[in-house]
Amino acid sequence: MAHAAARSKRRLTVISNKSELINSLNMANPRQRWRVYKTVALMFLVAVLMISVFHRGLNSKRGDLQIERNARMQKETIKYWKEKQDKFIEASVEPLYERDVARTWDITSTNCSAHTNISSTEGFDALEQNFKQFLLYRHCRYFPMIINHPEKCSGDLHLLMVIKSIISQHDRREVIRQTWGKEQVVDGKKIKILFLLGTSSNEVEKANHQKLLEYEDYIYGDILQWDFMDTFFNLTLKETHFLKWFSTYCGNVRYIFKGDDDVFVSVTNILEYLETSENMKDLFAGDVLFRAKPIRRKQNKYYIPHVLYNKTHYPPYAGGGGFLMDGPLARRLYLASEMLNLFPIDDVFLGMCLEVLQVTPIKHNAFKTFGLMKDKKSKMNKEPCFYKSMIVVHKLLPQELLDMWRLVHTDLVCTQNLELLQEASKIRSNFN
Numbered sequence: 001m002a003h004a005a006a007r008s009k010r011r012l013t014v015i016s017n018k019s020e021l022i023n024s025l026n027m028a029n030p031r032q033r034w035r036v037y038k039t040v041a042l043m044f045l046v047a048v049l050m051i052s053v054f055h056r057g058l059n060s061k062r063g064d065l066q067i068e069r070n071a072r073m074q075k076e077t078i079k080y081w082k083e084k085q086d087k088f089i090e091a092s093v094e095p096l097y098e099r100d101v102a103r104t105w106d107i108t109s110t111n112c113s114a115h116t117n118i119s120s121t122e123g124f125d126a127l128e129q130n131f132k133q134f135l136l137y138r139h140c141r142y143f144p145m146i147i148n149h150p151e152k153c154s155g156d157l158h159l160l161m162v163i164k165s166i167i168s169q170h171d172r173r174e175v176i177r178q179t180w181g182k183e184q185v186v187d188g189k190k191i192k193i194l195f196l197l198g199t200s201s202n203e204v205e206k207a208n209h210q211k212l213l214e215y216e217d218y219i220y221g222d223i224l225q226w227d228f229m230d231t232f233f234n235l236t237l238k239e240t241h242f243l244k245w246f247s248t249y250c251g252n253v254r255y256i257f258k259g260d261d262d263v264f265v266s267v268t269n270i271l272e273y274l275e276t277s278e279n280m281k282d283l284f285a286g287d288v289l290f291r292a293k294p295i296r297r298k299q300n301k302y303y304i305p306h307v308l309y310n311k312t313h314y315p316p317y318a319g320g321g322g323f324l325m326d327g328p329l330a331r332r333l334y335l336a337s338e339m340l341n342l343f344p345i346d347d348v349f350l351g352m353c354l355e356v357l358q359v360t361p362i363k364h365n366a367f368k369t370f371g372l373m374k375d376k377k378s379k380m381n382k383e384p385c386f387y388k389s390m391i392v393v394h395k396l397l398p399q400e401l402l403d404m405w406r407l408v409h410t411d412l413v414c415t416q417n418l419e420l421l422q423e424a425s426k427i428r429s430n431f432n
């Protein structure tokens with residue numbers, strides 16, 4: 001906590017040093033300031049252009065010299081203005097906002113009370129408290145947004161990376177931004193990142209962390225936050241809210257990587273994989289489980305009572321730690337999700353949506369979301385050559401991720417055949 005506070009304090013000083021320009025505008029809301037600034041800039045440019053066109057029209061007989069001088073002046077004005085604008089963007093550390101899009105998030109109030117009549121259904125009384133809670137509020141499907149970034153998908157994006165995170169784990173977000181989550185353009189392909197959050201389920205934390213989160217977003221502009229509690233059983237809400245959000249704002253995103261905030265990801269390998277699957281329709285790839293059985297032991301984190309799911313197997317689904325899908329499929333998944341009751345396990349729920357669309361997810365060995373090695377002490381868990389050949393590996397804490405990232409991105413020479421390495425480790429883990 002102390003550490004977190006010190007960090008954000010440091011960040012605040014950085015902002016206040018850099019933003020004297022903004023302070024002079026003396027307005028409460030940074031986005032308002034930006035909008036005003038943008039409007040002024042646009043008006044100025046339009047005025048300059050109109051004046052010079054008009055001028056040129058009047059003086060067309062005065063010869064080339066005048067025209068040339070006008071053109072030069074115009075160029076210089078634009079250049080001057082652009083430099084100023086760039087400086088402003090640098091100073092405010094705020095990305096370009098284009099907020100007034102036609103289609104918006106249409107949920108503005110949370111108006112959802114418990115369906116108490118559910119409690120009369122058979123077996124309800126015998127359920128654990130968290131399942132009761134889940135069932136009573138299962139029909140509350142959408143919540144308002146607290147932090148939104150409608151501009152995130154403007155233009156053509158090749159890959160949008162969306163990461164499930166919770167307010168208190170800012171250190172994970174920080175390391176992701178420093179490593180695989182860097183927004184970049186690779187061979188002309190734009191890559192962007194977003195973190196998906198709800199609100200804190202703890203009142204004290206809520207009061208202390210919400211402001212920090214808003215500053216974090218002010219700096220990076222990569223947070224989406226909805227007004228529902230970030231609990232384990234609400235993870236499915238995160239899924240459906242993202243799908244709805246994506247369908248609302250992201251018309252031109254080719255692919256989505258969706259994952260957890262405690263994974264190692266190789267963007268290079270993702271891009272390579274996507275290139276090889278370029279012509280595939282309905283791409284959905286990950287660490288897929290086929291014919292997984294619902295867990296009926298109450299002690300287990302993933303326990304599901306028969307009242308909630310009474311079939312013997314789940315449909316095929318990909319581990320939520322990290323998977324890839326294409327944009328058009330995500331939009332259809334949103335429609336499918338609206339046809340189903342919510343299910344408390346988010347990755348299984350997505351499997352149910354895929355089943356509705358009759359799309360079978362692809363299992364790919366480079367996705368290791370259920371842990372790399374069963375044996376926690378296995379050397380393979382620390383083998384950078386192994387990580388280098390993967391798309392996603394679960395799970396690494398921030399320091400481990402940073403260390404592994406550095407190892408993988410030094411002059412790592414991988415002599416051993418990686419497939420052999422992988423086979424060997426599989427055999428080893430089977431022995432354990």
Ligand SMILES: *[C@@H]1O[C@H](CO)[C@@H](O)[C@H](O)[C@H]1NC(C)=O
Pocket residue numbers: 109111
């Ligand atoms: C909430 O919903 C109920 C019934 O659907 C309606 O009567 C009430 O006016 C709503 N309240 C708000 C604040 O929208």
Ligand SMILES: *[C@@H]1O[C@H](CO)[C@@H](O)[C@H](O)[C@H]1NC(C)=O
Pocket residue numbers: 115117118121
């Ligand atoms: C409970 O009541 C709501 C309307 O208030 C209704 O839509 C729903 O179907 C009812 N559920 C059960 C299990 O009776």
Ligand SMILES: *[C@@H]1O[C@H](CO)[C@@H](O)[C@H](O)[C@H]1NC(C)=O
Pocket residue numbers: 130133134137227228229230231232233234
């Ligand atoms: C999910 O979030 C909503 C809104 O914050 C809350 O009312 C509900 O209890 C949460 N559900 C679970 C199962 O935690």
Ligand SMILES: *[C@@H]1O[C@H](CO)[C@@H](O)[C@H](O)[C@H]1NC(C)=O
Pocket residue numbers: 310311
């Ligand atoms: C399983 O649940 C569905 C509804 O969720 C119900 O229609 C069906 O009868 C149930 N089957 C069994 C064998 O209990």
